[in-house]
Amino acid sequence: MRKDRPLIYLLARNAAGIAAAFLLLLTALVVSEQRRNHVLLLEADAVLTTMREQVKSLPDDEAALKVVRDLDYLYRDGYFSNERRLHLGIGLGSSALLILAVCAVAMTLSAPVELKRPADDSKERLLQLRRLQLATAASVALLLCLGLLAWRATHQNAATAVGDAMGEVGGGSDSGTVAGLVASPTIAVPAAPPLALPAALAAGAGHWPGFRGSLVPNANRLPPHFRLQQVWASKVPLAGFNSPVVWGDRIFVSGADRRERAIFCFSLADGALLWRASTGAPAVVPEVTADTGYAAPTMAVDGQRAYAVFATGQVLCTDHEGAVLWERSLPEPKILYGYASSLLLAGPDLIVQYDMEEEQTLYCLDVTTGKDRWATPWQAASSWSSPVLLADEQRQVIFVASNRKAGGFDLASGRLLWENPGMGGEVACSAVAADSTFYFANSGALAAAFAADSGEILWRNDNVPMPDVASPVVAAGVMYLFTSGGSVITLDAKNGEELYEENFDNGFYSSPVLVDGRIVAVNMDGLLLVVEPSRDSFKAVGRYEIGKKVLATPAFAQQRLIIRSMDNELVCLEAANDP
Amino acid sequence: MIVFAQMRFPRPDFENYIEPAMNLETQVADGMYLRLAVLSILLLFTGLAAYRWRSRRVLLLLSALSLLLLGFVFSACPCPVGMYQNVLAGWFTDYPLTLGVLLLFALPLAVALYYGRLFCMGGCPLGAMQELLHFKTLQVPLWLDRIGRQLALALLLIGGVTAASGGGFHLCHGDPYFVIFSFGVSWTHLAVAGAMILLGVFVCRPYCRYMCPYGVLLRVCALAAPRKIAITGGDCISCRLCEQSCPNGAIVAPEPLKATESPEQGRRRLGWLLALAPYVIILCAWAGYSLAEPLCAVHHDVKLLQSLDGNLRSDATVAFASSGRPLSELRDSVAQQRRRMRIGLTISGAIVGLAMMLELMALSRRRSPGRTYAVDAGLCVACGRCYDVCPVEHMTVKLRKACPPTAKSDA
Numbered sequence: 001m002r003k004d005r006p007l008i009y010l011l012a013r014n015a016a017g018i019a020a021a022f023l024l025l026l027t028a029l030v031v032s033e034q035r036r037n038h039v040l041l042l043e044a045d046a047v048l049t050t051m052r053e054q055v056k057s058l059p060d061d062e063a064a065l066k067v068v069r070d071l072d073y074l075y076r077d078g079y080f081s082n083e084r085r086l087h088l089g090i091g092l093g094s095s096a097l098l099i100l101a102v103c104a105v106a107m108t109l110s111a112p113v114e115l116k117r118p119a120d121d122s123k124e125r126l127l128q129l130r131r132l133q134l135a136t137a138a139s140v141a142l143l144l145c146l147g148l149l150a151w152r153a154t155h156q157n158a159a160t161a162v163g164d165a166m167g168e169v170g171g172g173s174d175s176g177t178v179a180g181l182v183a184s185p186t187i188a189v190p191a192a193p194p195l196a197l198p199a200a201l202a203a204g205a206g207h208w209p210g211f212r213g214s215l216v217p218n219a220n221r222l223p224p225h226f227r228l229q230q231v232w233a234s235k236v237p238l239a240g241f242n243s244p245v246v247w248g249d250r251i252f253v254s255g256a257d258r259r260e261r262a263i264f265c266f267s268l269a270d271g272a273l274l275w276r277a278s279t280g281a282p283a284v285v286p287e288v289t290a291d292t293g294y295a296a297p298t299m300a301v302d303g304q305r306a307y308a309v310f311a312t313g314q315v316l317c318t319d320h321e322g323a324v325l326w327e328r329s330l331p332e333p334k335i336l337y338g339y340a341s342s343l344l345l346a347g348p349d350l351i352v353q354y355d356m357e358e359e360q361t362l363y364c365l366d367v368t369t370g371k372d373r374w375a376t377p378w379q380a381a382s383s384w385s386s387p388v389l390l391a392d393e394q395r396q397v398i399f400v401a402s403n404r405k406a407g408g409f410d411l412a413s414g415r416l417l418w419e420n421p422g423m424g425g426e427v428a429c430s431a432v433a434a435d436s437t438f439y440f441a442n443s444g445a446l447a448a449a450f451a452a453d454s455g456e457i458l459w460r461n462d463n464v465p466m467p468d469v470a471s472p473v474v475a476a477g478v479m480y481l482f483t484s485g486g487s488v489i490t491l492d493a494k495n496g497e498e499l500y501e502e503n504f505d506n507g508f509y510s511s512p513v514l515v516d517g518r519i520v521a522v523n524m525d526g527l528l529l530v531v532e533p534s535r536d537s538f539k540a541v542g543r544y545e546i547g548k549k550v551l552a553t554p555a556f557a558q559q560r561l562i563i564r565s566m567d568n569e570l571v572c573l574e575a576a577n578d579p
Numbered sequence: 580m581i582v583f584a585q586m587r588f589p590r591p592d593f594e595n596y597i598e599p600a601m602n603l604e605t606q607v608a609d610g611m612y613l614r615l616a617v618l619s620i621l622l623l624f625t626g627l628a629a630y631r632w633r634s635r636r637v638l639l640l641l642s643a644l645s646l647l648l649l650g651f652v653f654s655a656c657p658c659p660v661g662m663y664q665n666v667l668a669g670w671f672t673d674y675p676l677t678l679g680v681l682l683l684f685a686l687p688l689a690v691a692l693y694y695g696r697l698f699c700m701g702g703c704p705l706g707a708m709q710e711l712l713h714f715k716t717l718q719v720p721l722w723l724d725r726i727g728r729q730l731a732l733a734l735l736l737i738g739g740v741t742a743a744s745g746g747g748f749h750l751c752h753g754d755p756y757f758v759i760f761s762f763g764v765s766w767t768h769l770a771v772a773g774a775m776i777l778l779g780v781f782v783c784r785p786y787c788r789y790m791c792p793y794g795v796l797l798r799v800c801a802l803a804a805p806r807k808i809a810i811t812g813g814d815c816i817s818c819r820l821c822e823q824s825c826p827n828g829a830i831v832a833p834e835p836l837k838a839t840e841s842p843e844q845g846r847r848r849l850g851w852l853l854a855l856a857p858y859v860i861i862l863c864a865w866a867g868y869s870l871a872e873p874l875c876a877v878h879h880d881v882k883l884l885q886s887l888d889g890n891l892r893s894d895a896t897v898a899f900a901s902s903g904r905p906l907s908e909l910r911d912s913v914a915q916q917r918r919r920m921r922i923g924l925t926i927s928g929a930i931v932g933l934a935m936m937l938e939l940m941a942l943s944r945r946r947s948p949g950r951t952y953a954v955d956a957g958l959c960v961a962c963g964r965c966y967d968v969c970p971v972e973h974m975t976v977k978l979r980k981a982c983p984p985t986a987k988s989d990a
Contacts, residue, residue: 027773034766101711131722147866154872280887283900326907370905
């Protein structure tokens with residue numbers, strides 16, 4: 001039969017053979033070259049990346065910059081040359097394929113038909129059927145094995161995750177009881193709708209729902225004469241400079257390090273750790289200083305939810321049992337020292353002051369979902385201060401202070417109502433709201449009273465020592481400034497005139513709080529003062545040595561003072577009646 | 580990677596510059612309709628060549644033409660092979676499905692519903708590549724061929740479920756020939772393409788038979804077609820010369836006069852198969868359900884959430900952090916995708932189990948003895964090889980040439 005093959009068939013066959021051989025050789029060459037170049041390019045990329053990072057610390061070194069630029073050029077040149085060669089290789093290969101295809105067509109069209117005599121096996125079909133049965137059984141078995149492996153892997157991963165979470169219970173209370181469960185599953189727990197603002201503020205008055213307490217006068221009572229005695233002390237598993245918040249019989253604090261950010265819930269009765277709930281991993285872990293840490297902002301809590309924000313920009317919301325309700329990542333935080341603005345809870349709205357070095361935004365998040373209700377950017381500067389709300393029948397204004405200016409925002413719409421420049425330094429103190437006025441003082445900026453509606457400065461006093469961390473407090477018409485130098489300055493809240501000064505050995509970082517008409521302040525040495533507001537002189541009606549260094553602001557609820565010490569311990573003092 | 584674009588700078592203000600009007604949608608639409616037109620013409624001529632002219636040469640030329648036009652000129656993408664993913668994504672998610680894509684997907688199926696799998700020979704550049712580069716046929720044993728075809732069904736179902744749950748079009752990544760048509764720059768794909776072509780030299784159409792998801796749909800449609808390719812233009816004389824001519828195993832030999840097993844044995848086997856079928860279906864459904872979790876990893880959102888929970892930094896996690904999208908929203912999206920994958924793959928597993936049992940039952944079924952040679956419409960790709968070996972076909976052609984139906988005088 002082969003003698004009968006026409007010439008065109010033979011020519012096409014030979015051409016096809018050459019094309020096929022060329023194609024095989026070309027494919028082998030291209031694949032081996034690309035494999036080699038791929039490895040080389042990866043190595044070069046790694047070296048270049050390292051050099052780029054190193055040269056960032058030498059911005060003025062032109063020689064180093066030139067080396068990096070030259071290397072970068074060589075890398076790019078090599079990369080694109082490789083791409084061009086690959087394109088050429090594929091182009092040549094495709095051409096050879098086309099020739100091969102044309103030859104194949106020619107061969108098929110010119111070749112005589114080859115007839116094949118079938119095998120004479122009448123039982124072939126039965127044999128094939130039996131083999132198909134075996135093959136089907138083997139396929140089903142293979143599918144089941146794959147399914148079993150997948151099922152085991154899935155369940156092992158789930159068990160490992162829970163085990164890791166359970167295994168990280170640490171730092172139990174001194175009382176030895178760790179009720180703690182950890183890592184609540186991320187389940188959206190249905191909750192009742194949040195209260196409107198007036199009802200929420202009223203409800204919060206009986207607790208300690210945020211930084212420096214409730215937005216309306218706190219309803220917790222302090223006996224006229226009392227003595228403080230320590231009830232319990234519990235270690236918080238992760239460090240943080242945020243102050244405790246309290247709702248009912250639960251204390252909430254947050255803690256974080258580079259690896260983990262979590263909310264911790266302690267029992268007010270005995271300090272037992274009830275649960276902890278962690279965030280997911282952030283995309284970026286920024287660098288922070290040791291005296292700010294990753295959990296400087298104080299939490300907020302209402303009757304259903306607890307909220308925390310961390311230096312990674314993550315906002316976490318849980319219910320009171322530790323179930324994560326939602327989590328939100330704000331844009332990458334870029335601020336010197338680390339993010340420190342505490343949360344402001346205003347009924348159904350969670351206010352987050354996010355003033356970074358390059359962008360400044362005031363966020364209003366829906367407490368049920370974490371989504372933006374509004375987000376107002378403004379042209380200010382960095383800030384470590386926290387927003388303050390003045391809410392009455394006429395207005396709901398949020399006061400925000402930053403390094404360059406102060407601003408007033410409308411709570412309902414987020415609109416920037418007014419701005420007032422004149423700030424300066426590094427603003428870490430927060431204002432206090434009273435009598436339709438915001439009172440503010442920060443070292444390097446000013447001590448002033450701002451009209452809530454217009455931002456007009458009603459008075460200012462630049463001639464007194466001012467705090468740089470502790471926020472002021474206003475009581476009985478007197479503005480108290482507790483400074484980090486140890487001075488307590490009092491100003492007339494109406495006109496800003498200095499009234500008197502008291503000095504202590506050590507300074508105040510912790511912000512004073514108003515409890516039942518009296519001021520409670522703690523200095524860095526752990527000296528707790530209870531001060532009766534007065535225009536005439538400094539009247540400390542109570543002193544207590546906590547015995548630990550304190551930077552965070554105390555919380556007060558149900559006749560108990562909760563203080564977070566610098567060594568990350570929660571100390572609970574009971575204000576027992578002392579007739 | 581999710582990218583959020585933002586106009587940060589005003590357009591440059593050049594003097595006397597007129598910004599050209601760009602109508603990208605029209606350009607894309609025109610390309611699609613041109614592709615449709617070319618495909619329609621090719622299918623038309625393939626039908627004529629398969630049914631009227633009965634010429635393997637013409638079919639081969641049409642195949643070469645489809646390789647050139649639809650393969651290299653139009654770079655084979657988009658092509659009907661993977662387009663069912665677009666259709667499913669458009670149906671179950673908010674993926675925008677255009678009319679052109681829908682027509683391109685439906686046209687070969689519509690033709691197959693009446694005329695069989697003409698697309699495989701005259702409209703598919705992948706099939707053409709394999710057809711033209713097949714030189715030496717090694718017959719795949721029947722049992723291996725039937726089991727191998729279940730792989731195509733599995734790929735169809737997995738690709739479909741993934742697309743319908745918003746996981747993207749991953750089946751296209753598995754197309755070994757795409758790197759050739761698109762002059763791609765992936766050397767790994769090139770190596771796979773080379774291996775596939777080499778395999779195709781000896782095994783006819785390996786991708787079409789064992790990996791092509793669209794072929795499964797075409798097979799189902801072709802089974803319902805009223806018109807079927809006939810091996811012979813006249814009456815079959817059972818000379819058996821065509822038995823080994825089809826490299827695709829599409830020729831069905833008649834039952835031997837003397838049965839190789841007793842009817843009772845056959846009935847018993849069929850009974851066993853029927854009894855086992857529900858268990859096989861349930862087990863395969865469970866296997867599909869179990870495989871859903873690892874297969875979820877192809878979803879972008881699932882991978883992103885795993886990176887976030889695993890504290891891994893990547894471009895995607897950085898982009899997510901900057902987007903301001905709530906994590907709870909991501910978790911909800913992932914939960915929904917997982918749910919869809921579980922349901923879809925459970926059903927897919929059951930379908931694969933059912934298909935395997937039906938294949939077994941079909942082979943177990945004994946037809947009436949003495950039937951002539953016929954073509955399995957679901958497997959026949961209209962290559963025309965059987966025309967050349969059939970002596971009755973040759974006689975019929977000679978007779979037609981000698982005595983044409985209408986006499987024409989040639990000058």
